[in-house]
Amino acid sequence: MLRVRCLRGGSRGAEAAHLIGAMLGRSVAGWVQRTFQSTSSAAAAAQRQAAEEEPVTEPIQQECPVCSYNEWDPLEEVIVGRAENAHVPPFTVEVKANTYEKYWPFYQKHGGQSFPADHLKKAVAEIEEMCNILRHEGVVVKRPEPIDWSVEYKTPDFKSTGMYAAMPRDILMVVGNEIIEAPMAWRARFFEYRAYRPLIKEYFRKGAKWTTAPKPTMADDLYDQDYPIRTVEDRHKLAAQGKFVTTEHEPCFDAADFIRAGRDLFVQRSQVTNYMGIEWMRRHLAPDYKVHIISFKDPNPMHIDATFNIIGPGLVLSNPDRPCRQVDMFKKAGWTVVKPPTPLIPDDHPLWMSSKWLSMNVLMLDEKRVMVDANEGTIHKMFENLGIKTIKVNIRHANSLGGGFHCWTTDVRRRGNLESYFH
Numbered sequence: 001m002l003r004v005r006c007l008r009g010g011s012r013g014a015e016a017a018h019l020i021g022a023m024l025g026r027s028v029a030g031w032v033q034r035t036f037q038s039t040s041s042a043a044a045a046a047q048r049q050a051a052e053e054e055p056v057t058e059p060i061q062q063e064c065p066v067c068s069y070n071e072w073d074p075l076e077e078v079i080v081g082r083a084e085n086a087h088v089p090p091f092t093v094e095v096k097a098n099t100y101e102k103y104w105p106f107y108q109k110h111g112g113q114s115f116p117a118d119h120l121k122k123a124v125a126e127i128e129e130m131c132n133i134l135r136h137e138g139v140v141v142k143r144p145e146p147i148d149w150s151v152e153y154k155t156p157d158f159k160s161t162g163m164y165a166a167m168p169r170d171i172l173m174v175v176g177n178e179i180i181e182a183p184m185a186w187r188a189r190f191f192e193y194r195a196y197r198p199l200i201k202e203y204f205r206k207g208a209k210w211t212t213a214p215k216p217t218m219a220d221d222l223y224d225q226d227y228p229i230r231t232v233e234d235r236h237k238l239a240a241q242g243k244f245v246t247t248e249h250e251p252c253f254d255a256a257d258f259i260r261a262g263r264d265l266f267v268q269r270s271q272v273t274n275y276m277g278i279e280w281m282r283r284h285l286a287p288d289y290k291v292h293i294i295s296f297k298d299p300n301p302m303h304i305d306a307t308f309n310i311i312g313p314g315l316v317l318s319n320p321d322r323p324c325r326q327v328d329m330f331k332k333a334g335w336t337v338v339k340p341p342t343p344l345i346p347d348d349h350p351l352w353m354s355s356k357w358l359s360m361n362v363l364m365l366d367e368k369r370v371m372v373d374a375n376e377g378t379i380h381k382m383f384e385n386l387g388i389k390t391i392k393v394n395i396r397h398a399n400s401l402g403g404g405f406h407c408w409t410t411d412v413r414r415r416g417n418l419e420s421y422f423h
Contacts, residue, residue: 066208066412068174070260072312073416074366077140078409079168079199080131083123086115086164086401087149088352089188093223097245098186098271098302101231103352112161114150115401119350122397127408130371130393137365137391142412144168144195153191157219163188165195167403168410170303172196173255175265175285176418178209182255185246185272187218203412213280214251221249235299244301246274253277256303256407258291261310264422265291268308270301288418298322305406306357312367313421315386317360333422338386341378345396353402361404365391371405 065077089095091107099107114120131141149162163186171192173180179200181193193212204210216222227245228234238244246252253273258281259266265285267278282291296307296319308324309317318324320339330337343356351358359379363371370383374392383390398408 064177064207066174066177066179066203066206068260068411068414069176069262069416069418070313070414070421071310071406071411072364072367073414075139075364075411075414077142077413078134078411079142079144079172079196080127080134081164081166081168081403081408082144082146082195083120083127083164083166083398083401084146085149086120086123086166087161087188088113088115089163089186090160092160092187093225093227094186094245094271095188097227097229098300099353100300103350106350106352112150112152115352119397119400123395123401126393126395126398130395130398130405130408133371133391133393137369139365140413142199145198147195155190155217157217158187160187160190162191164401165192166398166401167256167407168196169305169403169407170254170256172200172410173258173260174410174412175260175289176209177207178211179203180255180281180284181210181212183213183216183252183277184254185216185218185222185252185274190215190218211284213253213277213284216250216252218252219249222247222252236297239299239301240297242269244269244271244274246271248274248276251276251280253281254303255410256305259304259308259310261313261421262419263289264420265289266294266304266308266310267291268295268301268304269293270303272302292422294324294326296322296324300355303407306355306361306404309360309362309406311362311364311370311388313419317362319357319360321357330422335422338382341382344376344378345399349396350400352400354399358399358404358407361406363405363409373399373404 088107088110090111095107096104134141144165147165149164152159152161171182171184173182184190184192200210224245224247257267257270257273267273269275269278278291278293285291298307307319307322311317314335316330316335316337317340318327318337327337340360343359345356345359359373359376365371368387369389369391371391371393372379372383374394375396380390
């Protein structure tokens with residue numbers, strides 16, 4: 001067996017290449033033999049010198065920087081989103097179906113424009129402080145690229161402006177050593193992946209797997225253009241009937257509709273994730289992982305982690321306002337289902353794309369440490385009763401853009417092994 005140590009840089013790399021060629025030359029016949037016999041005596045001397053200086057060894061295997069199997073193993077590296085230059089998405093049918101009626105005038109007025117500048121400035125500062133606290137807790141923090149989201153783009157099927165790269169959990173999912181780019185379902189988020197590509201290429205070069213799910217055309221047929229939303233009661237009725245604004249025209253999903261627990265992943269059919277998207281993930285991850293569909297009494301299902309947030313092996317936060325219809329199967333598996341307390345966020349605080357239940361949208365730093373909203377005193381007590389230390393951070397203005405700590409992050413590396421927690 002030919003065993004070679006790779007040499008980096010300048011003349012050493014050239015010398016190694018000549019050495020490899022000479023060694024191969026001695027092992028073959030014919031024209032290859034004659035070709036290498038013509039090597040100059042000077043090059044041959046350089047080869048002998050390199051061989052004497054550098055012992056021949058096996059290549060050094062570099063540990064993959066990407067590895068995460070669940071939501072609670074010790075966090076070592078994370079991607080944190082950016083609020084900079086965030087823009088309000090145009091008020092299209094898929095945006096209307098995912099937002100509350102009280103905010104529709106805001107979208108009608110500001111769609112395609114920047115979020116209010118003063119609010120955005122505060123959100124940026126909050127996320128910077130969140131990054132500093134993560135670093136203080138020993139976590140490596142990476143950020144997406146700043147992008148001008150005001151630029152209008154056009155495909156053969158639609159045109160739109162962009163939105164932001166604030167919520168990496170929505171678009172990136174890490175399963176083992178693989179980064180999966182979600183196809184997304186909002187037209188305003190079609191090109192959001194561009195902000196993360198430099199990071200993903202860096203991880204890929206260092207050994208990570210990189211998969212991009214089929215990109216939907218986002219043609220009109222992907223959406224029910226007559227989706228009948230007038231009241232919250234309409235939403236409850238439609239969701240109970242399994243009717244959503246996205247159709248089954250082509251696969252689509254947001255990564256945040258999935259939550260991981262080792263060999264088992266749980267997902268909901270929502271306004272942004274259809275059954276074709278779920279089936280694509282199921283086939284892609286089989287046979288090593290199982291994808292389970294669960295559902296909730298939710299008038300506006302979109303992203304699972306403020307409804308059902310797994311925080312430890314067999315430990316899950318389940319939103320009491322959106323009960324899980326399959327909760328018994330978790331109890332039968334021996335899981336502890338915890339109902340978090342009612343959020344304390346004031347009614348007058350703007351939450352343009354989410355509910356108050358971002359209070360349960362927490363980030364586990366490990367089984368005994370959690371990053372949680374500094375303003376939510378009742379949930380602090382809940383975690384303390386569970387024996388979990390709270391790392392309190394204020395991101396109240398950042399919440400307005402549609403996410404809590406779990407949404408604002410994608411964990412790249414957690415120190416742990418692939419295990420089964422659901423039987």
